[in-house]
Amino acid sequence: MSIFTASFVIGVLALDSTIALQMLLSQPIFGCSILGMVLGDPLLGVEIGMIMQLLWVNVMPVGASTFPEGGVGSMVTCAIVIISPIVGSENLVFAYAFVAGISVSALASQITVLDRKLNNSILDMTLEAAEKLNFRRILVLDIMGGLFYAGLIAVLVAIVLSISQWLLPQLQAQLPAETEMILRFVKPAVWAMGIGLTAHLIWNTYKNRV
Amino acid sequence: MHKTEHTTNSSNKDIRITRWDLFSVFLRSFFIQSVWNYRSLISIGFGVSLIPVIKKLYHDPADQRACLERHLEFFNSHPYMASYALGISAHLEEASANGDETAGSKLERLKGVLVGTLGAIGDNLFWFRIKPFTLILGVALLTLVSEPNSILLVLIASFLIYNVPHVYLRWKGLVDGYERGPEIVSDFPVEVFKRVGAVYRSIGVVGFILFLVVLMRTMGLEHTGNAIVLPVLTLGSILAHVYIRNFYLTVSIVLMLAIAAGYVNLTL
Numbered sequence A: 001m002s003i004f005t006a007s008f009v010i011g012v013l014a015l016d017s018t019i020a021l022q023m024l025l026s027q028p029i030f031g032c033s034i035l036g037m038v039l040g041d042p043l044l045g046v047e048i049g050m051i052m053q054l055l056w057v058n059v060m061p062v063g064a065s066t067f068p069e070g071g072v073g074s075m076v077t078c079a080i081v082i083i084s085p086i087v088g089s090e091n092l093v094f095a096y097a098f099v100a101g102i103s104v105s106a107l108a109s110q111i112t113v114l115d116r117k118l119n120n121s122i123l124d125m126t127l128e129a130a131e132k133l134n135f136r137r138i139l140v141l142d143i144m145g146g147l148f149y150a151g152l153i154a155v156l157v158a159i160v161l162s163i164s165q166w167l168l169p170q171l172q173a174q175l176p177a178e179t180e181m182i183l184r185f186v187k188p189a190v191w192a193m194g195i196g197l198t199a200h201l202i203w204n205t206y207k208n209r210v
Numbered sequence B: 001m002h003k004t005e006h007t008t009n010s011s012n013k014d015i016r017i018t019r020w021d022l023f024s025v026f027l028r029s030f031f032i033q034s035v036w037n038y039r040s041l042i043s044i045g046f047g048v049s050l051i052p053v054i055k056k057l058y059h060d061p062a063d064q065r066a067c068l069e070r071h072l073e074f075f076n077s078h079p080y081m082a083s084y085a086l087g088i089s090a091h092l093e094e095a096s097a098n099g100d101e102t103a104g105s106k107l108e109r110l111k112g113v114l115v116g117t118l119g120a121i122g123d124n125l126f127w128f129r130i131k132p133f134t135l136i137l138g139v140a141l142l143t144l145v146s147e148p149n150s151i152l153l154v155l156i157a158s159f160l161i162y163n164v165p166h167v168y169l170r171w172k173g174l175v176d177g178y179e180r181g182p183e184i185v186s187d188f189p190v191e192v193f194k195r196v197g198a199v200y201r202s203i204g205v206v207g208f209i210l211f212l213v214v215l216m217r218t219m220g221l222e223h224t225g226n227a228i229v230l231p232v233l234t235l236g237s238i239l240a241h242v243y244i245r246n247f248y249l250t251v252s253i254v255l256m257l258a259i260a261a262g263y264v265n266l267t268l
Helices: A002-018 A028-039 A042-056 A070-082 A090-131 A135-174 A179-206 B019-029 B043-049 B051-057 B061-071 B082-097 B103-144 B148-187 B190-222 B224-244 B247-267
Strands: none
Touching: A002 A028, A002 A070, A002 A090, A002 A135, A028 A042, A028 A070, A028 B103, A028 B148, A042 A070, A042 A179, A042 B103, A042 B148, A070 A090, A070 A135, A090 A135, A090 A179, A090 B043, A090 B061, A090 B247, A135 B043, A135 B051, A179 B103, A179 B190, A179 B224, A179 B247, B019 B043, B019 B051, B019 B082, B019 B148, B043 B051, B043 B061, B043 B082, B051 B061, B051 B082, B061 B082, B061 B103, B082 B103, B082 B148, B103 B148, B103 B190, B190 B224, B224 B247
16 A cells, blocks of 8 residues: 555656646655655655755756656655665665665656657647647646656556565565675765765856856 | 736727736646657647637637647747746737737747747756755755754745745746737846846855754764765765766765775774
């Protein structure tokens, strides 16, 4: 049930990235906080959102460019951590969730490209509807375009969360006990990456490179 | 200027767009990128946003069809700044519906000019300034609070800091574009936008410095190793980002460094 809920919420919030509203709801600090509330652990949601946010502040959804879907990836990280079936391996869960989230951000950007290609067909259908002056059909096609994207993202998230639910207990059982200690710096490393990328962004804005 | 609705006479002249029509366009403009495609970019969202205006201005199906097809042709813009183009289009379509035969050609020319102009202004103001620096400020403020109510307050404040100018600009662009028409193109308040961007950047930078101080203190207290690892990995990520210029490779390298640091810490 949690997987279904998380996939649905992430699918809907993903629309905010480029398709509808664009009010920052898909950004980690907001998206993960909302997801945390829905999944029953709002404070953990906020914490994961904060850690992940700085990684993506310099991602610009400009025009036709392909960019990592950091919001979706961060929400996946957040969902994995919150609904994790294992206890006592916090560093392992976070490291796994982070890698899964980063991977999803890359996969979701490819889904965005695929969706935009499929939208070429919706353009043809819209032009046909315009010729027949069918306003209702044009509106339905417009809504369908957005919903299709949300559906694709939700399916991707559901697959990743299902795999995680199965894989995390296996990893905990198979990996040596020292793994927790070895992975202890992963969370500081994510902060460090975010700080580095943000510092680079600030530097560029003062040099007028962006 | 055109704030009141006039009666429509039998020859379909003197039709005026009302504030309510503009509000309807405004609401639809939040979905302007819903069918972004590689052939006509945001044209479907643009055309759909203008449907209330099309229905209001034209009653002959042939005129409605022609107008709709005009606005389904290639168009691109920053999604928030597109409201200026929507307003100008409403202005010129109104003129055309009221008998101005030059309005159609003006519109075609103007939309071509607006593609580059609105995109550049919107990207610089929102994507490169207001958005990143609001998010940086949001993270900075969240590091300062721990009570659930305070956290909620910070989230709401950050949301408003971004969305008040965002929503205001969508509405103002639409209304100004409609009231002033093509003349607004030579009179965009670019200097005001630059000043607003600079204010957001200054606040964001102060927030970032504050955040660094709080984070170093908190993480150092958690574990002394963090006080060494955090600055080293930060430097590593900056260097990797500058020289490799690939986000995923940078992440992989820093992650491996963190695991190596954990292994060294274990063996010491």
